[in-house]
Each structure stands twice: as C-alpha cells, then as structure tokens.
Amino acid sequence: MSLAHRIIPCLDTDGQRVVKGVNFVGLRDAGDPVALAARYNREGADELVVLDIAASRDRRPTFLETIRRVAAERPELISELSLEFGAQAVVLAIDAKRAGGHWDVMVRGGRESASLDAIEWAKKGVQFGAGEILLTSVDRDGTQMGFDTTLTSAISRAVSVPVIASGGAKLPQHFVDVFKEGAADAALAASIFHDGVQSIRTLKEFLAARGVEVRLSC
C-alpha cells in the first residue's frame, strides 16, 4: 500500500478546442475538451490538467503565464496563495531549458530566460509555500524523445514536494524511466493521449508490470 504514481493528460485549450504546439509554438487542433476529458476519466487518468492558452492566440499573456512571471519577480505571491488556499492548491509551473551545466527558468511561452537557475528557483518556490511543481522540459516538449530524466531527477531530489514531469513523452518506457530514474511523482503528456498513440489503461498496465505503483482499479 503506497501512493500511486499519477498519469496526467494535459488539455491545452484555446477556450473552445484542445490545441497542441511543438516546443511551445505552432498550435494545431487536437479535439473537443469535454469528449477528451470523459475518455481520459474512463481510461483511468489520475488527474486532468486544463490550461487556458487562449491568450497566446490573442497576443496577451495567459493567466498562468502572468502568475509565472509575477511569481518569478515577486515570490511572496506564492506564500500569499499558499496561506489562503493551502499548499496543496499551489502548483508552481517551471519551464526549464538546459543552458550549459545547469537549467534556466524560461518565461513568455518558453522563449525568454528569466535568468534564474531552475533548481534554485524550485527550492525557493517550495520555501515560499508551493505544494507541487509542474516541471516542463522546454528542450523535450513536443519532441516525443522521452522525458528529461536528468532534469526531473535533479529537481525532484532537491525539493520536498511532488514533481509532475512534463515534455517529451511518447513510449511507455519513457514513463518507466521518468518514475524510476527521474524520481517523478506524476507524469504529464498531451498529444500522445489525444492522438491515441498511447492508451492510459495500457500504459498503466505496462508500468505495473515493471514494478511502478499505479492505480489500476477504477
């Protein structure tokens, strides 16, 4: 009996449709959010992440992007949210990109460096009260080359809160790797689920067979 590793489909929506970009740009239609959410619920998804990215189409910062940038400039915002809503409600999203021997925190849709070290920023975010980290590898996002297990492991081992790994998933083995080598608590993917490349149920059976604790009954 122990906490199950979570599989989380991500729905990036423009307000009406689910959309998907590669390396944060080049959006394409990927389906109806309600129909996809119902399917993922049936297949045994552990959580759903819904991100409203309409703003990037409208050329204004998204709510999430705004929070992300404000948080980077004024980390006290994290404490204020945490005290009001509880740490479990505050997820710090970090978009990280390799820069030589470390990872930079990226803002503005992954295009601009915030000049912060991702590991230091993650630690600081947790000190300020973030209850979870949604960690996206900007290098891997949309590439289907697998999660960045090195990045995920570095962040996961540096902080005391759960880490959701994101960016680069395609094969079931990628998920085994990010849980076992990356020490991720949850793994998030979008297009492979939307396009039916990977069924959540089959993926979970694959993980269970390889000794990764997952929730199969549902």
Next chain:
Amino acid sequence: MRVTIVDYGAGNVPSVERALERLGAESQRTPSPDDISKAEALLLPGVGHYAALVRALDEQNMRAALIGAIQRGVPFLGICLGLQVLYQSSEEAPQLGGLDLLPGTVCALPSNVKLPHMGWNQVAARRSSRLLDGIESSAYFYFAHSYAVRDSQEASAATCWHGATFAAVVEKHNIFAVQFHPEKSGDAGARLLQNFLKIAA
C-alpha cells in the same frame, strides 16, 4: 432528506455539490448558523489552511451551531479539513482550537516523504466500516493534505500510510469523516458518499 453543506467561503464546495448531484441527492450550501442548526444532515468539505476554516467558523458564528447539531445526533460527514477540525487542535495553526468533538490532535506528516500527500492511495480497514460498505479493499482514494490525525486508536475505522499511519476514515456514532476527497475519488468515492446518504436518510 437534504444535505446541508457548510459553506465557509473556501474549500471545494462546487465539487462536493456536483458529486451529490450525480447521486441524485438534494443539497444546500450555507454559511448560516440557523440553517446549520436545522440541518437534517451536515457535510463539511475542506481544502485549504486549517486556520482559514477555524476563523471562518468563529467569525460567522458557525462553531456553536455545528457542535450543537452534531451533539444532537445529526449525521455529519467531514471531508479532509472537515475531518481535522473535529479534533482538539492542529499543528498547522497551534493557537486555534478545533471543535474538540474527538480526542486527539492533528500533526504534520513526517518530512521523509514528499508532502503534500497528493494523489491516489489505498486504505486499510481496521474494523467494519459503514462508509466503506461495498467498496473493494483495493480501492484507491484521492488525497491532498500535509497534516493528519496520527492513527488514533479510538475512532479510526480505516487508516492510510504516507510516512506514518494516519486516520483515513473515522466513524463514531453520528460523526463520519474522511481524510481523502470522496468527491474526487471516482466510483469508490461515489459509493462512499452514497453510503453516507443512506446512513443519514
């Protein structure tokens, strides 16, 4: 029978309302001490900071009404913080007192595991549980918390483990409470809420 949901201005009231709606149950959300006093069944949902809940109960004069109703035998279901507030106090806000209807205190889970305890976990029944009736022992429930009541011998009907053993399901007379979120726990959670509705009917 109508379920009165104690609305203290935070928490996840809409999720709970929708879960009851899916079961065909009638509910009303209210911050009014009068409504709480007249309730046929009470539900106290909770997500957030212990202090926010306790302050709201006091500022909106709900504490006495809630304690009174529970002591009169009104069926009560506490969820997450709604479980924690039943005890004497919590390490999350040591200066504030809980409802003190159950013996024990709320403690932080140990720091050798990732906190918050977030996601799906299984529970181990200690004795026959009316809330868990008809639910498979392998079922998973959705948790989101950093504080818990460490394995209180007296009242806990089922426990869970995350760094330490803690109360997951509490049942004592008309007091029912769960540390997880049945409203977010799929079929098993729906069955648990259904069981409470049956008990309260």
